[in-house]
Amino acid sequence: MDTTTHLAEPSARITNKKKRKERILASARQTIARKGFDALKLRDLAISADVTVPTIYNLIGGKSDILNLIISDLLAKIEDAQGNIEKTEIETAFENQIDRLAALFATDEDYYRAAFIAGDRSGLFEHDSETGVFARFVAQPIAICRDAKTKGLLLGEISSEQLGEQVYGSYRLARQDWSNGYLDLSQFRQQSMTGVYLCLAADAAPDFRKRLFKEISALQ
Amino acid sequence: MDTTTHLAEPSARITNKKKRKERILASARQTIARKGFDALKLRDLAISADVTVPTIYNLIGGKSDILNLIISDLLAKIEDAQGNIEKTEIETAFENQIDRLAALFATDEDYYRAAFIAGDRSGLFEHDSETGVFARFVAQPIAICRDAKTKGLLLGEISSEQLGEQVYGSYRLARQDWSNGYLDLSQFRQQSMTGVYLCLAADAAPDFRKRLFKEISALQ
DNA sequence: CTCAAGATTTTAACACCGTTAAATATTTTA
DNA sequence: TAAAATATTTAACGGTGTTAAAATCTTGAG
Numbered sequence: 001m002d003t004t005t006h007l008a009e010p011s012a013r014i015t016n017k018k019k020r021k022e023r024i025l026a027s028a029r030q031t032i033a034r035k036g037f038d039a040l041k042l043r044d045l046a047i048s049a050d051v052t053v054p055t056i057y058n059l060i061g062g063k064s065d066i067l068n069l070i071i072s073d074l075l076a077k078i079e080d081a082q083g084n085i086e087k088t089e090i091e092t093a094f095e096n097q098i099d100r101l102a103a104l105f106a107t108d109e110d111y112y113r114a115a116f117i118a119g120d121r122s123g124l125f126e127h128d129s130e131t132g133v134f135a136r137f138v139a140q141p142i143a144i145c146r147d148a149k150t151k152g153l154l155l156g157e158i159s160s161e162q163l164g165e166q167v168y169g170s171y172r173l174a175r176q177d178w179s180n181g182y183l184d185l186s187q188f189r190q191q192s193m194t195g196v197y198l199c200l201a202a203d204a205a206p207d208f209r210k211r212l213f214k215e216i217s218a219l220q
Numbered sequence: 221m222d223t224t225t226h227l228a229e230p231s232a233r234i235t236n237k238k239k240r241k242e243r244i245l246a247s248a249r250q251t252i253a254r255k256g257f258d259a260l261k262l263r264d265l266a267i268s269a270d271v272t273v274p275t276i277y278n279l280i281g282g283k284s285d286i287l288n289l290i291i292s293d294l295l296a297k298i299e300d301a302q303g304n305i306e307k308t309e310i311e312t313a314f315e316n317q318i319d320r321l322a323a324l325f326a327t328d329e330d331y332y333r334a335a336f337i338a339g340d341r342s343g344l345f346e347h348d349s350e351t352g353v354f355a356r357f358v359a360q361p362i363a364i365c366r367d368a369k370t371k372g373l374l375l376g377e378i379s380s381e382q383l384g385e386q387v388y389g390s391y392r393l394a395r396q397d398w399s400n401g402y403l404d405l406s407q408f409r410q411q412s413m414t415g416v417y418l419c420l421a422a423d424a425a426p427d428f429r430k431r432l433f434k435e436i437s438a439l440q
Numbered sequence: 441c442t443c444a445a446g447a448t449t450t451t452a453a454c455a456c457c458g459t460t461a462a463a464t465a466t467t468t469t470a
Numbered sequence: 471t472a473a474a475a476t477a478t479t480t481a482a483c484g485g486t487g488t489t490a491a492a493a494t495c496t497t498g499a500g
Contacts, residue, residue, distance in 0.1 A: 017477085042458065052479055054460075059477095063458070120400070127402045134402075157433045158418070166390075166418055173393040180340070182347045182354075198378070198386055201422035213377045237448085262487065272450055274489075279448095283487070 021059045024049040028066050033111035037118050067118050074115040090148045098192045116179035141167040153208040170195025190219050241279045244269040253331035257338050294335040310368045318412045336399035361387040373428040390415025410439050
């Protein structure tokens, strides 16, 4: 299989290829961010990346392939940003998670909005797959709820799986409303947090419940 | 202005025009329902409605105009189906509302899914407008919550406006998940109801809260 | 009934899009 | 350097929404 004596060095051809590819993708991201997903035209993209259309097909592929790469990039950045959540306190665990997301989105709001819209359109967040995006992301709230139950903060009148899914739904909805342009980023934060705290309050022990409502009114 | 002696009778020309228009729209609805929104092509539509493409432009307009008519139709049917909600009991008020929606969707599931997707894409449910769809629809849960508060079922640790919006968010999310194909109709019903009951439970008086959790576990 | 005026439909084209085969240019290898 | 492999571009195809202009039909006055 390997006929060379040394490891394959990154020949100039290949590095150039990579450079062009990156230039194309960066340009695509910029266009989506600035003008929306439907405004991405292959001919314009080719011009702005200083190549021709068939080169795009050669290096990346058709429009859906470009899309897929952008979505992968989105997911990688999100998972990176979520990182490990410190389980110091329950409220701050969720607050941290949402704040990190909001901070990430703020770095390039148009781009993330566009990427989420693209993701939603291509069924990225389907619930069925055991290993899909939804399953990976919903696991975290569920884990936090479980932890809260062992600490006696939650009463357990509803399963951690169900409660976690509802909590996750709260910021999923806020995220969608934001990426659809219905909310700005600060509203996204407030809306997510309100939803999360309210869900938790439903199953919270009395003093924790009191704390949650105090947090909610502090959000307004 | 009115030069005729009698009221204008619906001349054959005009009734034919209306008939054609209806035929075009019905055909469009069918195509969207069967093959999805992106599969609606004006040439195909013209053939299936037995007219030519410019006739569509003359009677209705371009693709976005067709879309708008279909969305209006969707909204009319929904508002019709919602009707007046009897305020007998709080839980059943929400349950009735959701059941009526689910029953309506079930009459032509593919069509309603497609119409919602089209509506979402064209920013139908924006939050800002005072008289928009969102404002009209969110008013009902808020009113029910207010009623529940006066009856002592809700404690009022959160405003009826906020709680109602969260409740509405619960079935808005479920509706989106259903129209995106992530849930089937029975899951939509279960998911909506769980979310609504959980939101209410957060602010519910003890015995009402107990009732709500019983309802939730009965849903599984 | 006839026929011109007006409304409606259709023919035929335009501009734009994603995509791809075939030709050209470039880089690597022997 | 010559040949082989690889990458890029030229030039086209089929399909889309849209529209001006020609052809057709309907209406109503004489």
